[in-house]
Amino acid sequence: MNTEQAYMDSLVRFALxxxxxxxxxxxxxxxxxxxRVFWIxxxxxxxxxxxxxxxxGCNSCNKGINYTVEGVHFQCLNCGNIxxxxxxxxxxxxxxSDATGELQTNLFTNExxxxxxxxxxxxxxxxxxxxxxxxxxKALTFIVALKIV
Numbered sequence: 455m456n457t458e459q460a461y462m463d464s465l466v467r468f469a470l471x472x473x474x475x476x477x478x479x480x481x482x483x484x485x486x487x488x489x490r491v492f493w494i495x496x497x498x499x500x501x502x503x504x505x506x507x508x509x510x511g512c513n514s515c516n517k518g519i520n521y522t523v524e525g526v527h528f529q530c531l532n533c534g535n536i537x538x539x540x541x542x543x544x545x546x547x548x549x550x551s552d553a554t555g556e557l558q559t560n561l562f563t564n565e566x567x568x569x570x571x572x573x574x575x576x577x578x579x580x581x582x583x584x585x586x587x588x589x590x591x592k593a594l595t596f597i598v599a600l601k602i603v
Contacts (some may be wrong), residue, residue, distance in 0.1 A: 471597040480554035482600055492600045494552060498591050501547040501558065502584040506566065511543040516562070518543075544579050550598055559600065 474493040482492045509518045515533035521540040530538040546561040561569065566579050573590050575582065 471599065474597075476597075478554040479550060479552050479557050482557060482602065483555065485602060488602050490601070494550060494598050494600060495595055496550045496552045496598050497594070498596055498598075499549040499551070500584040500587050500591075501549055504583060506544050506546050506579045506582055506584060506587075508542050508544045508580055510540050513539045513541040516543055542580070546584070550600070 471493055476495050477492040479494060479496070482494070485492070510521050510524065511518050512530040512532060512535065514530060514535040517530070517532040519528070519530070519532075519538075519540060521528070524540055524542050526540040528538050528540065529536045544561075544563045544566040546566050547558060548561055549556050549558055551557075570576075570579060570582070573587075575590075
């Protein structure tokens with residue numbers, strides 16, 4: 455887990471999102487501040503058609519690698535980990551919207567699993583159709599933490 459990911463996980467667990475001052479999508483679009491975390495009360499729409507897409511990546515840095523199966527041991531050329539293992543990583547394109555507009559972002563493996571737990575979906579992400587996810591979230595609002603990268 456990289457430092458930024460650990461920070462964001464801690465932020466979500468301990469920051470009490472419902473107590474944070476809220477921003478709007480338009481604030482994110484108009485900002486260049488890469489340090490700021492924007493908390494947005496929003497709806498979500500998944501942009502994928504079909505099953506949640508995945509790639510095979512390094513278990514340390516999450517970067518995509520040139521293996522097509524999980525469990526291969528290798529030295530990662532991206533992060534230098536000499537004990538790397540090829541691992542399935544999920545990437546789900548999502549539209550975050552509020553009254554001021556919408557923007558597209560990606561949910562990666564950890565966030566995909568958190569969302570599935572929140573929705574009480576207990577099956578493997580690569581068996582889930584994005585249309586089914588859209589049906590489950592269309593009546594819900596979420597507090598989303600976004601950073602510009």
